[in-house]
Amino acid sequence: MLKKLSEHGGHIGPNLGMVEATVALHYVFNSPVDKIVFDVSHQSYVHKMLTGRKDAFLYPEKYDDVSGYSEPSESKHDFFVIGHTSTSVSLATGLAKARDLKGDKENIIAVIGDGSLSGGEAYEGLNNAAELGTNIIIIVNDNQMSIAENHGGIYKDLKQLRDTDGKAECNFFKAFGFDYLYVKEGNKVQSLVDAFQKVKDSDHPVVVHINTVKGKGYKFAEENKEKYHAGGPFDLTTGKWKFSNNGENYSDLTAKYLLDKMKEDRTIVAISSATPTVLGFTQERRKEAGKQFVDVGIAEEQAVAMASAIAANGAKPVYGVFSTFIQRAYDQLSQDLCINNNPALILVYWASISAMNDVTHLGIFDIPLLSNIPNMVYLAPTNKEEYFAMMNWGIQQTSHPVAIRVPYYGGVVSTGENINENFGQLNRYKITKKGSKVAILSLGSFYQLGESVVEKLKDKMDIDATLINPRYITGLDTEVLDGLEKNHEVVVTLEDGVLDGGFGEKIARYYGPTNMKVLNFGIKKEFIDRYSVDEVFKENHLTAPQIVDEILSTL
Numbered sequence: 001m002l003k004k005l006s007e008h009g010g011h012i013g014p015n016l017g018m019v020e021a022t023v024a025l026h027y028v029f030n031s032p033v034d035k036i037v038f039d040v041s042h043q044s045y046v047h048k049m050l051t052g053r054k055d056a057f058l059y060p061e062k063y064d065d066v067s068g069y070s071e072p073s074e075s076k077h078d079f080f081v082i083g084h085t086s087t088s089v090s091l092a093t094g095l096a097k098a099r100d101l102k103g104d105k106e107n108i109i110a111v112i113g114d115g116s117l118s119g120g121e122a123y124e125g126l127n128n129a130a131e132l133g134t135n136i137i138i139i140v141n142d143n144q145m146s147i148a149e150n151h152g153g154i155y156k157d158l159k160q161l162r163d164t165d166g167k168a169e170c171n172f173f174k175a176f177g178f179d180y181l182y183v184k185e186g187n188k189v190q191s192l193v194d195a196f197q198k199v200k201d202s203d204h205p206v207v208v209h210i211n212t213v214k215g216k217g218y219k220f221a222e223e224n225k226e227k228y229h230a231g232g233p234f235d236l237t238t239g240k241w242k243f244s245n246n247g248e249n250y251s252d253l254t255a256k257y258l259l260d261k262m263k264e265d266r267t268i269v270a271i272s273s274a275t276p277t278v279l280g281f282t283q284e285r286r287k288e289a290g291k292q293f294v295d296v297g298i299a300e301e302q303a304v305a306m307a308s309a310i311a312a313n314g315a316k317p318v319y320g321v322f323s324t325f326i327q328r329a330y331d332q333l334s335q336d337l338c339i340n341n342n343p344a345l346i347l348v349y350w351a352s353i354s355a356m357n358d359v360t361h362l363g364i365f366d367i368p369l370l371s372n373i374p375n376m377v378y379l380a381p382t383n384k385e386e387y388f389a390m391m392n393w394g395i396q397q398t399s400h401p402v403a404i405r406v407p408y409y410g411g412v413v414s415t416g417e418n419i420n421e422n423f424g425q426l427n428r429y430k431i432t433k434k435g436s437k438v439a440i441l442s443l444g445s446f447y448q449l450g451e452s453v454v455e456k457l458k459d460k461m462d463i464d465a466t467l468i469n470p471r472y473i474t475g476l477d478t479e480v481l482d483g484l485e486k487n488h489e490v491v492v493t494l495e496d497g498v499l500d501g502g503f504g505e506k507i508a509r510y511y512g513p514t515n516m517k518v519l520n521f522g523i524k525k526e527f528i529d530r531y532s533v534d535e536v537f538k539e540n541h542l543t544a545p546q547i548v549d550e551i552l553s554t555l
Contacts, residue, residue: 001015035106138205142211178293275325453546457548519547
């Protein structure tokens with residue numbers, strides 16, 4: 001496993017910590033008759049090795065034959081595609097209910113990490129599982145870590161249980177009604193086998209609490225658990241990453257900006273839901289921020305609701321989150337934040353076709369989700385200067401919930417421009433190049449793609465196209481759109497995400513009753529997995545030459 005991880009990258013600490021437990025699970029239980037559900041499932045590498053997929057870990061040419069998560073299409077030993085957290089207990093309750101309705105007798109086992117216990121669905125699953133009154137075995141893998149350190153009241157209880165070998169009076173799991181078993185040596189196979197044999201074929205809900213070490217067996221991963229949670233290829237001997245980005249990145253720039261702002265204004269608070277470095281808040285910066293940094297654990301719903309209430313009480317919250325995780329908080333975005341119209345600021349990272357490409361971690365659905373909630377102002381900066389101008393306005397303004405789609409495609413682009421605009425004058429598009437015949441509306445980080453299209457139109461057909469930076473995803477600049485009808489035949493929209501429900505469709509709908517032809521470029525709505533970015537761009541006609549050809553064909 002270490003050899004593949006060092007050459008290919010992946011989740012390091014979670015899998016190293018689960019080696020012995022996975023071996024013991026497969027020794028005691030009869031998979032796939034007995035069903036094992038891994039929470040997040042990013043710790044299922046050894047499970048894959050033991051269930052017929054070892055070649056994907058032995059031979060470099062086969063490394064990509066399996067995903068980094070459980071995948072039913074790979075093996076009958078996997079039951080769900082799972083990439084988000086706190087889900088395994090809920091899923092296990094459904095498997096157990098179906099088993100009982102059919103009159104079957106297999107064991108149902110849910111594996112959940114202590115970090116995942118901070119998510120709301122974990123509580124809901126535990127609450128229901130405890131009441132089932134039937135066989136359901138929950139393995140709590142307690143390595144005292146989430147991605148970074150754990151946060152929340154439950155972790156005091158887990159520590160008490162560890163300190164007393166599971167004998168503490170205050171027992172979270174017993175309070176729900178579970179039978180409970182503690183395994184102090186959670187990285188010893190025999191201790192785990194003994195425990196699992198005790199609970200096998202149980203006729204009631206049981207929790208087996210195992211004390212493990214994240215990164216077990218690899219010195220660097222044990223000593224720096226946060227750094228070695230996951231990553232790209234690394235040198236096995238030194239532990240150093242083989243590839244590093246020494247250039248500017250928006251996470252690092254954001255943290256520096258916010259720390260400076262926090263010194264000026266003690267009401268500014270940065271919020272993370274267990275991914276603090278997406279905001280650039282390393283361990284050192286978290287200490288520097290002190291009470292002005294909050295990690296709510298793996299609980300996006302809590303983060304959004306808390307941000308709304310912080311804003312309602314006169315402070316200035318900034319919540320940083322990956323695009324793939326913001327969808328977990330749709331109800332809170334709608335109900336707790338936007339109905340109340342509270343001026344919280346949300347920074348949405350890695351929202352791009354070219355970001356994470358695992359099917360469970362796609363960052364391409366945020367525009368339809370966020371831009372269609374009333375009161376939300378969703379902004380799409382095209383460069384560094386615009387990003388910080390929007391963020392500065394978003395923190396200071398008191399009229400709207402604001403989200404910013406942090407640029408990803410193309411990296412950090414700097415123009416040196418001094419931007420002092422009031423973004424509170426909503427839905428004002430910026431015409432950066434006036435032309436005729438063709439207008440290109442290039443959203444956010446696809447602005448540079450729009451520049452390339454304009455250049456090629458000029459070179460190929462001597463067409464001086466208009467280039468527009470829309471900036472606002474959530475609204476239409478009808479004055480600009482109406483003005484284009486005077487001397488333009490085709491309007492083109494470019495967006496780094498799915499087309500269905502997206503920005504381009506809003507433009508097409510507006511022009512519906514008119515003679516204006518509208519071409520929308522983005523990607524089709526589908527779940528895609530471990531894809532080549534270049535291939536997806538070509539398949540969806542998102543290269544500049546393809547876009548130009550379609551424009552010319554339309555003309």
